[in-house]
Amino acid sequence: MKPLLSVRGLEASYGDLKVLRGLDFTIAEGGVTALLGANGAGKTTTLRALCGMIPRSGEVEFDGRPISRARTEDIVRLGIAHVPEGRGTFFNLTVEENLELGAMSRPARREVADDVARIYGYFPRLKERRRQQAGTLSGGEQQMLAIGRALMLRPRLMLLDEPSFGLAPLVVEEVFRILAHVRETMKVSMLLVEQNANFALSLADHAYLLETGEIAVAGSAEEIRNDESIRNAYLGY
Amino acid sequence: MEILIQQIVSGVATGAIYACMALAIVMIYQAIHHLNFAQGEMAMFSTFVAWQLLAWGVPYWLAFVLTVALSFAGGIVIERLVFRRLENAPVLSHVVVFIALFAIFNSLAGFIWNFEIKPFPSPFGSGALFGGLMSPHQAGMIVVTLLVLALLYVFFRFTRIGLAMRAAAANPESARLVGIRVGWMTALGWGMASAIGAVAGMMIAPVVFLEPNMMVSILLYGFAGAVLGGLTSPVGAVIGGLAVGIIENLAGTYIPVVGPELKLPVALFVIVAVLVVRPSGLLGRKIVQRV
Numbered sequence: 001m002k003p004l005l006s007v008r009g010l011e012a013s014y015g016d017l018k019v020l021r022g023l024d025f026t027i028a029e030g031g032v033t034a035l036l037g038a039n040g041a042g043k044t045t046t047l048r049a050l051c052g053m054i055p056r057s058g059e060v061e062f063d064g065r066p067i068s069r070a071r072t073e074d075i076v077r078l079g080i081a082h083v084p085e086g087r088g089t090f091f092n093l094t095v096e097e098n099l100e101l102g103a104m105s106r107p108a109r110r111e112v113a114d115d116v117a118r119i120y121g122y123f124p125r126l127k128e129r130r131r132q133q134a135g136t137l138s139g140g141e142q143q144m145l146a147i148g149r150a151l152m153l154r155p156r157l158m159l160l161d162e163p164s165f166g167l168a169p170l171v172v173e174e175v176f177r178i179l180a181h182v183r184e185t186m187k188v189s190m191l192l193v194e195q196n197a198n199f200a201l202s203l204a205d206h207a208y209l210l211e212t213g214e215i216a217v218a219g220s221a222e223e224i225r226n227d228e229s230i231r232n233a234y235l236g237y
Numbered sequence: 238m239e240i241l242i243q244q245i246v247s248g249v250a251t252g253a254i255y256a257c258m259a260l261a262i263v264m265i266y267q268a269i270h271h272l273n274f275a276q277g278e279m280a281m282f283s284t285f286v287a288w289q290l291l292a293w294g295v296p297y298w299l300a301f302v303l304t305v306a307l308s309f310a311g312g313i314v315i316e317r318l319v320f321r322r323l324e325n326a327p328v329l330s331h332v333v334v335f336i337a338l339f340a341i342f343n344s345l346a347g348f349i350w351n352f353e354i355k356p357f358p359s360p361f362g363s364g365a366l367f368g369g370l371m372s373p374h375q376a377g378m379i380v381v382t383l384l385v386l387a388l389l390y391v392f393f394r395f396t397r398i399g400l401a402m403r404a405a406a407a408n409p410e411s412a413r414l415v416g417i418r419v420g421w422m423t424a425l426g427w428g429m430a431s432a433i434g435a436v437a438g439m440m441i442a443p444v445v446f447l448e449p450n451m452m453v454s455i456l457l458y459g460f461a462g463a464v465l466g467g468l469t470s471p472v473g474a475v476i477g478g479l480a481v482g483i484i485e486n487l488a489g490t491y492i493p494v495v496g497p498e499l500k501l502p503v504a505l506f507v508i509v510a511v512l513v514v515r516p517s518g519l520l521g522r523k524i525v526q527r528v
Contacts, residue, residue, distance in 0.1 A: 051414065076416035088411035090404050101404050104397070105416025149415065 002064070004029040004157060004189050005050075010058035010068075010197045011050040012042075019045045021213040022058065027157065027206075030191040032183060034200040037210035043193040044085050046161045046210070049077055050191075051082045062157070067119045077105045080169040081150035089200025091135030093182060095126055096199075098134045112152070122178055126171040140171035144178070152183065158159055164196045172196065176203055201225045241372065244486045249376035251444070252482020253382035257437030258452075258459025260385065261430040263488045266394060267406040269320065275338035277456030279315075280434030281449060282342045283308040285350050287435070292464045298300060301439060305432045312431025316424040319506035324420075346449040352475045353524050357442035376442045385433060386475050393471075402426065454501055460487065461504040465511050467518025475525035477517060481507055 003026035010023040019042045027033045035043050052072045060068040067075050076082070081102075090098050099119055103112045117127035120127035123144045129137060132143060143163055150158055163179070164172040176199050182188060183203075194200035201207060201221045209217035209230065217230055224230055244384035258276065265273045270292025273279075283304055315338070323330055361377035391400040405412040405422035410418050437459075445451050458515065462481045481504060488503045489494045495503065511518060 053413070072413040073416050073418050075425060076414060082404065084414060088414055090408050093400075093403065097400055099403075100397075100400060101412075101415045101417075104401055104404075109397070153415070159413070202378055209401070218514050 003027055004063060006061045008059040010049055012054055012056040013047055019213050025208050025217055027191055030187055030189055030193060031047045031205045032203050034204035034207040035193045035210060036197050036207055040212040042213040043210055046162055047161050047193055079156040081153040081155035082159040083146045083150045089134045089142050093134055094131055095134050096130040098149055099152055102149035115131040117150055120153060123148055138166050143175055155188055160190060162193055166200055168176060179203060244490050245483055246371050247339050248483035248486035249379050249479055252479035253378045254437050254441040255462045255474040255481050256382050256459040256478025257433055258456055259462035259478040260346055260458055261433040262463040262472055263468060263474045264426050264430035265438055268423040274335040276434055277452030278339050279431055280341035280438035281452040282346050283435035284438035284447055285346050287439050287449055303446040313424045316427035321420060323435040327452025337417045341451050359443040374443055381440055389471055458504045460461035461507045464508050465518055470508040470520040473518055473520030501503040
């Protein structure tokens with residue numbers, strides 16, 4: 001089957017420092033792919049490069065279309081929703097306005113209300129706080145809001161940057177439970193960047209291990225989970 | 238007592254124009270986080286366009302609408318041609334370009350329409366309202382300003398594009414990630430600021446008469462109003478503008494040294510006082526945030 005996203009020779013630098021040194025990977029339609037690695041391995045940079053938020057070179061094709069030169073807004077409009085590091089909340093807008101913004105690039109206005117209702121179905125806590133300024137939400141709620149906002153795009157591919165970051169273990173469990181549910185019900189493909197390999201591998205079908213800007217290991221999530229030497233060398237557990 | 242009320246009322250009326258200029262300043266400040274020094278000259282130029290249309294025999298309100306529309310388009314063009322390229326440039330580059338625009342519009346207006354003072358009609362007629370307390374034009378200026386503010390409120394609060402503009406101003410990176418074309422939102426902000434400036438220019442021109450330097454001091458009062466209101470709040474800009482109008486008038490009447498010649502430093506004094514005492518202004522946004 002043709003992959004949904006295929007990446008060849010992706011490179012990106014911050015000034016003189018080359019952070020991505022030619023990544024090759026693919027993401028299958030409907031699957032969850034985990035991108036694992038230590039701090040500074042280039043995980044976040046990979047997502048930012050895919051979205052065109054930083055200068056990059058190499059070839060990226062989404063659903064057969066080249067997007068390696070496209071602008072962020074246009075990449076998003078193709079159906080790639082990025083849940084960024086730090087969650088990208090619009091602090092001074094209300095929870096509901098944050099969600100409506102997620103659908104901003106879709107023309108159909110009437111479906112937006114239905115979609116907001118569906119997001120509230122996934123995250124009842126957001127419904128309770130719909131009129132509240134998003135900046136007053138807790139970390140977990142902001143993560144839910146960020147995922148909800150991304151889903152409002154009705155994306156085909158979701159890029160998730162450390163959804164577990166800074167959250168209490170119970171909240172992380174809840175977030176991952178919802179992601180699994182979203183995956184089942186909305187048929188969204190996901191590229192999941194995580195330091196918490198345990199959670200990521202439980203959700204993913206496929207995983208890549210990133211080390212200093214290069215892909216060190218690729219394999220099915222199960223293989224990687226069961227391979228003790230990989231776990232010891234790269235995942236530290 | 239009568240003089241006091243009279244001075245407050247006429248302060249509110251001129252304050253309404255300062256409020257419009259302050260609104261225009263805030264619109265652009267929200268989008269690019271710089272103060273547009275050329276805002277007044279853009280408004281002056283728009284007013285000359287209106288004058289030219291009137292001279293060609295276009296009826297007042299049609300000329301008004303056409304001028305606002307042309308100014309809106311002009312603001313967008315300026316952003317797309319000039320400021321889009323400066324997006325990540327340092328502050329000084331912006332300042333230089335603002336000054337350049339100031340000089341260009343000022344001399345261009347002088348070149349096309351010369352520096353002679355021209356009368357500009359008021360659409361509100363003459364006479365006296367409320368027992369001579371204010372002129373119809375003064376009342377008109379206040380109503381028009383409040384109307385502009387109400388329109389802006391409805392636009393930002395209830396329309397999708399208004400929401401997109403607020404999002405783009407608050408968090409450009411996140412706005413791009415939901416597919417908002419942030420550059421065009423900035424251009425739209427310029428267009429709206431330019432249109433509001435045109436309204437202010439056409440409203441104040443019957444009072445100060447039309448000439449290329451007519452907006453220089455008014456812009457300064459507008460800055461004072463915007464700073465007093467807090468540069469991020471449209472409502473604050475209007476309150477600030479009105480307050481500056483009243484302060485200016487009362488200071489000119491009751492503080493013997495001030496008089497008409499020294500009114501302008503009052504605006505500067507307001508700016509300095511606000512920056513010292515309360516830099517975020519009266520209604521400057523405080524973001525509630527939990528980390």
